[in-house]
Amino acid sequence: MEKRFLQQAIAMAMENVHLEGGPFAALVVREGNVIAAGCNRVTRTNDPTAHAEMVAIREACRVLGSFQLTGCDLYSSCEPCPMCLGAIYWARPARVYFAATHADAAAAGFDDAFIYEQIALPGSERSIPMIHVLDPQAARPFEEWVSQPQKTEY
């Protein structure tokens, strides 16, 4: 862990508040070098998925030409939300370091505790209902996938 990367993320997060973004930033570091940086740009770009970690992960993958961040570390100004946590597991960096906590974020009005609570509920009981609709074709895309000889697994 190199503290200067976390300090850089914090400084970027502060600056981002004055650039029409939320107070969040993240860096992807590989072998001691920053290979990608991202700031929150949800409202600036009308993209609810544009959290700092997501932006940094996508940029790092673009730079590396890979959908995996093997051997990379993610430094974030704040603890990841459930969406970013999911993205981290799909991208598979080695480690994540963060400075502010969920509690710090919640005190400023960014409360993802609600999402963590919702994840634990059955889909039909969530505040945004997630409804399983039975369809005889539902598994067909997976059958197509399994029988496809040439494919990139991930």
Added chain:
Amino acid sequence: MEKRFLQQAIAMAMENVHLEGGPFAALVVREGNVIAAGCNRVTRTNDPTAHAEMVAIREACRVLGSFQLTGCDLYSSCEPCPMCLGAIYWARPARVYFAATHADAAAAGFDDAFIYEQIALPGSERSIPMIHVLDPQAARPFEEWVSQPQKTEY
């Protein structure tokens, strides 16, 4: 719920297998019209966040010029993973309908049960360690945010 939208998502998911994508697709529907569609393009674009739901949500927000999907429904060929579930909560559509389940996806090698298990663990015990680093500046971005008079809250 209009079954034709789910059937359309399933058909797109099947087709996507032959377009170098994973077997997943999703639609955003507003007032009976498809306003955005997305297919999985993780490996095609080297973007681990490019799940079908994420692509459809981002495209719908672009079309609407908004970071919220108020009054929209999401139709997905498969039950959302934790990352997509998080994005759904940030985008706030009214409802989510899906055809295949986690179990169907896992049988084809797409297992997100592991991520759901990881979410429930303390950060330091996760397979990708998420480490809280104490820094005296950690809360400064939030202080900057709170004291900023003009900002778009979300």
